[in-house]
Amino acid sequence: MLALITEAKKRADVAAAKKKKAEDAEKARLLAIEQQRQQDEATTKTADEERNQRRKKIFNGEWRAKTENGKMEESENKIALYLSRFTDLLATCIAQLEDIHSLDDAVQTHKRAFDQFNSRLQQLQQRPVTALDAKSSNTSDRLNALAIDVGALKDNAQLQQTATQQLEQRICVAAANTSSALRKTTPKFDGPKIFCNSTKKDPIPWFRKFELKLQLHHVSEDKKDAYLYSRSGGACQAWLDNLLSKYGVVAADLYTKIS
Structure with a gap:
C-alpha cells in the first residue's frame, strides 16, 4: 500500500514538474515575442526619424541651392516689376480721372461765359430805340454807356475764346492719350474657314x-x-x-x- 502511494506521489511530482516546465517555456516564448515586437517598433521609429532627417536635409539643400543660384532673387525682381507696373497703371488712371474733371470744369466755365454773352446781347437787342435827346450831355452819356457795353461784349468774347482754346487743347491731349492707348493689333483666327466644302458652317x-x-x-x-x-x-x-x-x-x- 505504501509503495502505491509513493509511486502515485512520484507520478504527481513528475506531472507537476512537466506542467511547470511547459508554463515556463510558454512564458519564455511570450517574452521573446514581446521583446521582438518592441525591437521592431524601435527599429521602425529609428528608420522613420532617419528618413525625416534626410528629407529635411534634402529640402534645406535644394532651398539653399535655389537661393545660391539666384532663383529667389529672380522671383523677387519679377514681383517688384509687377508691383511697379501696377503702380504706374494706377497713377495713369488717377491722372486721366483728374483730366476728365478738369475738362468738365472747363466746359462749365465755357458754358457760363457763353450764357452771359448771350444774355447781354439779348439785352442790347431788346433795348428800345428812343429819339435823340436835344441835350448834348444826354447824347454823350448814351455814347459812353454804349462804349462800356461794347467793351463788356469784347471782354466776354475774349473770355469765351480763351475758354474755347483751353477746352480744345485739353480735348486734343485727351484724344492723343486715348489714341495712343488703342493701338492696332494683328488678330489671330482659329477654327475652320467660312464656306469650305468640307465643313457646312452657318x-x-x-x-x-x-x-x-x-x-x-x-x-x-x-x-x-x-x-x-x-x-x-x-x-x-x-x-x-x-x-x-x-x-x-x-x-x-x-x-x-x-x-
Missing part, C-alpha cells in the same frame, strides 16, 4: 464673330477685305477671286473698287 454667326474680332483689334476698313479673303474658302473665295480678276487688284486693294 455664315451669319461666323461673320458676326469675324467682324467683332476685327473691331476688338481696331482693324482699319482698308484691311478688312484682305482678312476676309484669307479666311474664306469654297464658294466665297471663288466669288472673291472673280472680283479680283474683274477689277485687276489684290485683296488688300479691293476696298478701293467696291463699297
